[in-house]
Amino acid sequence: MATLSLDALRKTYPNGFTALHGIDLAIDDGELIVVVGPSGCGKSTLLRMLAGLESISDGELAIDGRRVNDLEPAERDIAMVFQNYALYPHMSVADNMGYALKNRGVPKAERRRKVEETARLIGLEDLLDRRPRQLSGGQRQRVAMGRAIVREPKVFLFDEPLSNLDAKLRVQMRIEIRRLQKRLGVTAVYVTHDQVEAMTLADRLVVMNGGHIEQVGTPMHLYERPASRFVAGFIGSPAMNFLDARRADGDLALPCGTRIATSHEVHNDAVCLGIRPEHLSRVSEADDTTLTTRVELVEPLGADTLAHVRLDGQEEPLVARLDGVQPVAEGDTLYLRPDASRLHLFDLDTGRRLDDKDIHSCPSSPSSRLA
Helix, strand or coil: CCCEEEEEEEEECCCCCEEEEEEEEEECCCCEEEEECCCCCCHHHHHHHHHCCCCCCEEEEEECCEECCCCCHHHCCEEEECCCCCCCCCCCHHHHHHHHHHHCCCCHHHHHHHHHHHHHHHCCCCCCCCCHHHCCHHHHHHHHHHHHHCCCCCEEEEECCCCCCCHHHHHHHHHHHHHHHHHHCCEEEEEECCHHHHHHHCCEEEEEECCEEEEEECHHHHHHCCCEHHHHHHCCCCCCEEEEEEEECCEEECCCCCEEECCCCCCCCEEEEEECHHHEEEECCCCCCCEEEEEEEEEECCCEEEEEEEECCCCCCEEEEEECCCCCCCCCEEEEEECHHHCEEECCCCCEECCCCCHHHCCCCHHHHHC
């Protein structure tokens, strides 16, 4: 196990393009950090820099306090699990898992013992003689994880390891990865573009955008106190709804005529108002605190129903998460009341949160939470 320290890490390519703009992050021993963001945000570049597969243009990377900028990948004591498994097709499961140990000169008997112990840990003990082509996608991913585990590295790196699996298997493997990481107590950095995966796996989330870190914190802290409109729209499923609003005698006034009382101190004349789909309640009658909407699409999910609705004066449709037993159909008029205690206010120009006094009050690491 190990700590990682990223101090102003920067990546600039020969053509002048800067992929990472000074990344600062401290990762605790045994912590699972999930780096999430849209395609092109720099998350995979960051992971490859940790692994030594990409050079560091500027800044410092330390593992357990030791600077590793110029060390080769094999010298960093890091194991990486790739998206495409990267298994040798001509080798058995056992040989794939023990390949790194063989290269290190580990005796055959000890190698076999370590491989068998790891196989029992991840449920592959009956598959050690098979070739990768004889395995399912989930089994191949287990082999890739086993190959990393058997080395007993200081740090595990996961590069979107579940993106090739079907939805059901992704859920199963997500649970398996979390269980194994906690059981082994290993430090891990996990990259994904899937925010559901990120929320369910992470001790802390790192949300990236355009080569910058937007916000770092526990999944629930980022859900409840997003630092920017970008984070608010990326964390949470379905995504947060955004509406234009103006200050009016202590209330927020929407173009449709709805007024929402707020306890926030609003100094901007115009703001971006964020409200999550689960914080819109269906009511039977309209008044000046409700949104009168027309249902355009219904997604019945069993326990919940997602209603995509149109609000007069609003360019983008809104989404409301309703109780699954509520009858709702396309074309219905739906009266929705926002929960005034769960509003999020953002600056129209910068996208930054306006009531930001406690955005960063969430401790930065597990150790500080225990202090």
